[in-house]
Amino acid sequence: xxxxxxxxxxxxxxxxxxxxxxxxxxxxxxxxxxxxxxxxxxxxxxxxxxxxxxxxxxxxxxxxxxxxxxxxxxxxxxxxxxxxxxxxxxxxxxxxxxxxxxxxxxxxxxxxxxxxxxxxxxxxxxxxxxxxxxxxxxxxxxxxxxxxxxxxxxxxxxxxxxxxxxxxxxxxxxxxxxxxxxxxxxxxxxxxxxxxxxxxxxxxxxxxxxxxxxxxxxxxxxxxxxxxxxxxxx
Numbered sequence: 673x674x675x676x677x678x679x680x681x682x683x684x685x686x687x688x689x690x691x692x693x694x695x696x697x698x699x700x701x702x703x704x705x706x707x708x709x710x711x712x713x714x715x716x717x718x719x720x721x722x723x724x725x726x727x728x729x730x731x732x733x734x735x736x737x738x739x740x741x742x743x744x745x746x747x748x749x750x751x752x753x754x755x756x757x758x759x760x761x762x763x764x765x766x767x768x769x770x771x772x773x774x775x776x777x778x779x780x781x782x783x784x785x786x787x788x789x790x791x792x793x794x795x796x797x798x799x800x801x802x803x804x805x806x807x808x809x810x811x812x813x814x815x816x817x818x819x820x821x822x823x824x825x826x827x828x829x830x831x832x833x834x835x836x837x838x839x840x841x842x843x844x845x846x847x848x849x850x851x852x853x854x855x856x857x858x859x860x861x862x863x864x865x866x867x868x869x870x871x872x873x874x875x876x877x878x879x880x881x882x883x884x885x886x887x888x889x890x891x892x893x894x895x896x897x898x899x900x901x902x903x904x905x906x
Contacts, residue, residue, distance in 0.1 A: 687775050687778045687779065687798065688797070688798065689778065689798045689799065689800070689801065690797070690798075690799060691799045691800065693797070693822075694797070694799055694820050695735065695820075697740055698733060698740075698799070698820060700887075700888035700889050700890070701733070701800070701818065701884060701888045702799060702800055703888075704884065704887035704888050705799075705800035705801065705802055705818055706800070707887075708802065708803065708883075708887050709803065710803035710804070710805065712883070712887070713802065713803060713805060713879075713880065713883045714805045714806070714879060714883075716805060716806040716807065716808055717804075717805065717806055718804050718805070718806045718813045719806070723811070724806065724811050724812065724813035725764055725810070725811050725812045725813065726764065726765040726772040726776070726777075726812075726813050726815075727762060727763055727764045727765060727777075727780065727812045727813065727814050727815070728762050728763075728765065728776075728777035728778070728780040728781040728784070728814065728815040728816075728817055729759070729760035729761065729762030729781060729784075729814060729815075729816055729817065729880075730743075730760055730761045730762055730781040730782065730784070730785040730796070730817050730819055731760055731802075731816050731817065731818050731819065731880065731884070732760075732761070732785070732791075732796065732819040732820075732821050733818070733819065733820055733821065733843075734820075734821035734824055734840060735821070736840055736842060738842040738844060738845075739842060739843065739844055740842070740843040740844075741840040741841060741842045741843060742840065742841050742843065742846070742881070743760075743761065743785075743789070743791075743821070743827070743838070743839075743840055744758050744759065744760065744838075744839055744840070744841055744869075744871075744873065744877070745758065745759060745760075745761055745788060745789060745829070745835050745836075745837065745838045745839070746758045746759075746835065746836040746837045746838075746839070746871060747759060747834070747835065747836065748832065748833055748834050748835060748836050756836065757874070757875060757877075758871045758872070758873045758877060759876075759877045760816075760877055760880075761781075761784055761785035761788045761789055762780070762781055762784045762785070762814070763780065763784040763787075763788075764780070764812075765777065765780040766780065766783075769783070772813075772815075777801065777815035777817055778798055778801070778817055781798075781815075781817035781819075782796060782798075782817075787830060787831075788829075788830055788831070788834070788835055788838075789827040789828065789829075789830065789835075789838045790825075790826065790827055790828050790830050790838075791821075791824075791825050791827050792823070792825040794823070795821060795822055795823030795824060795825055796819045796820070796821060796822065797819060797820040797822045798817060798818065798819050799818055799819065799820055800817075800818040801815060801816070801817055801818065802815070802816040802817075802818065802880070805876070805880075807876055814876070816880055839869050839871075841866075841868045841869055841873075843890065845866075845868045845869075846866055846868060846881060846885060847885060847890050847891065847892050848892070849892050849893065849894035849895065851866055851867045851868050852864070852865070852866060852867075852894035852895070852898070853865045853866075853867060853895075853898045853899065853900045854896055854897070854898060854899045854900070855872065855874035855875075855878065855899075855900055855901075855902060855904075856899050856900070856901055856902070857902060858902070862899075863875065863878060863879055864878045864879060864881075864882040865878050865900055866878055866881065867900070867904070870905075872900060872902065872904045872905075874902065
């Protein structure tokens with residue numbers, strides 16, 4: 673992904689990707705984004721054929737009352753896929769978003785985040801893009817877009833039919849070993865999980881958070897033998 677030098681004007685016409693002016697605590701994330709390889713993030717990588725449903729998610733860091741935090745949302749329990757599952761804001765690219773290999777994912781991440789959480793994209797500074805990853809069960813090719821919530825605005829579940837709630841999680845809670853576990857899928861698949869804000873964060877979202885914490889140097893030793901089922905409730 674090459675860096676653009678225009679400004680984002682809220683109409684998705686122009687996009688900036690810059691790390692200038694970020695708080696110092698985000699420096700490790702910036703460095704990780706610049707050096708991490710796709711295979712270091714996941715064993716599921718986009719098919720060489722180029723097939724897959726192009727999509728993007730916004731990994732939005734903010735500064736809350738308890739320090740650095742991440743914005744997450746919980747899918748509605750009535751959805752046919754990923755029902756009740758916490759996730760990053762995001763979704764499929766529209767044709768109007770543009771080239772999926774350059775600025776298309778940036779536009780899609782901001783657009784979807786606005787549609788799902790009501791945030792004002794003008795207050796988001798995109799500072800990096802992680803390698804594209806793959807979700808085999810849905811055939812999504814996902815571009816994780818890193819953002820700094822430079823000017824936070826109120827957020828909410830815009831459409832209750834799709835989103836149950838929108839919430840932030842302190843990074844300190846994500847790194848707390850007491851909140852970490854291994855999620856066990858009925859298929860037998862094991863993966864990282866976080867028990868935060870009365871939610872079980874697992875799957876693709878937890879995997880990306882786990883890798884960010886690791887490569888940013890924020891990860892603390894935790895008990896990987898602690899297992900939780902996907903129907904875990906606080």
